[in-house]
Amino acid sequence: MSLLLQNISKHVDLTSQEEELLLSLTSTETFKAKTILLNTGEISKQTYFVNAGILRSFNINDNIIEHVLHFACEGWWIGDMYSYIAEKPGNLFIEVLEDAEVIIITKENHQILYKEIPKMERFFRILAENSLVSHQERLMDNLSLTAEERFEKFCSKYPTLIQKVPQKHIASYIGVTPEFFSKMKARLLKK
């Protein structure tokens, strides 16, 4: 069964007709590493579900410094939620880090989906609630933990990502410079 249907079935039960309709409202595309799926200033008209590979979303502030908001690998959703729901130019880039296969839902199809399969409101409610909880936790962690503690938490939460994505992106996600991250890692290895 497709990873997407599996993901959805964790929270709502679809009939096979509904599943078919759902799939007919999506498209699947593959992208090479380094592809930019979304640029700052663009209005995001799609939501992505990752079948394979790794993506990240990030922004860049005045000083040309990147900040990673989110990584997404197999089975994860990613997008610029702000731009997508407000239909306004966003601040995020979405980039492919590792060759990826991605399921795309456009905003129009997403609306059709809600109309034809009201159960999908429930699915995306639960998705948003779970995402909200993890963002709240990350926020509190950034306020109350040291960089070292945040790194340890990241490692236990996303063990596979550590080998796969460049360190500097992890440093950015955690909220430190690559130089400090390197120093910190060396310090941890000595223990």
Add this chain to the structure above:
Amino acid sequence: MSLLLQNISKHVDLTSQEEELLLSLTSTETFKAKTILLNTGEISKQTYFVNAGILRSFNINDNIIEHVLHFACEGWWIGDMYSYIAEKPGNLFIEVLEDAEVIIITKENHQILYKEIPKMERFFRILAENSLVSHQERLMDNLSLTAEERFEKFCSKYPTLIQKVPQKHIASYIGVTPEFFSKMKARLLKK
């Protein structure tokens, strides 16, 4: 019309029977300032909508330092989303800062609500999505802005809160100590 129904009508249209049912599934209570509505370690079984007054949610880490996650005044929702959806002991306190009137929905009634009025799935989906967007923005702000910039943003976003809640809570929300906040404020006034 009640503030709650007004709030809901921004996103979904309810019939008057549905509105009646909704209200019958809620209760309204008033609380004195300093009342603790939820303690760390408790399983949160209610979601709150603020009719009047001010509440905050916060956690306390080992060092006995508080971190404010959220303020809620008139027309805002507040709760411990993690504990509420996972039905596990949470890490948050919810406290009344200013005498409050609060509409309470219990988890059981919330489920009934979804069953009887499926439209409410949509409402809470939109609520969660909006909340997610603002948490994402706050996260990125914490990673990329200085304390001073975060304070200015807070002022323009929540102008009424500044007069009403103790400074130390705003310092905590912004992510600095009360002492540094005081120094920073003095510095800003000189300009």
Add this chain to the structure above:
DNA sequence: ATAATTTCTTAATCTAGGTTAAGTGCTTTT
């Protein structure tokens, strides 16, 4: 009103993490 408790301020000192810079080893491209 007065005492008690909180909240806020100021100032000296300290530190986690940032900045700058130079060098080393990878990939990727040609």
Add this chain to the structure above:
DNA sequence: AAAAGCACTTAACCTAGATTAAGAAATTAT
């Protein structure tokens, strides 16, 4: 296989914000 461009490390120095401590102002309780 060279050349170019990234990604990572190390080290010296710097700074935003933390910590500690003590006093002043404002609330709250008696």
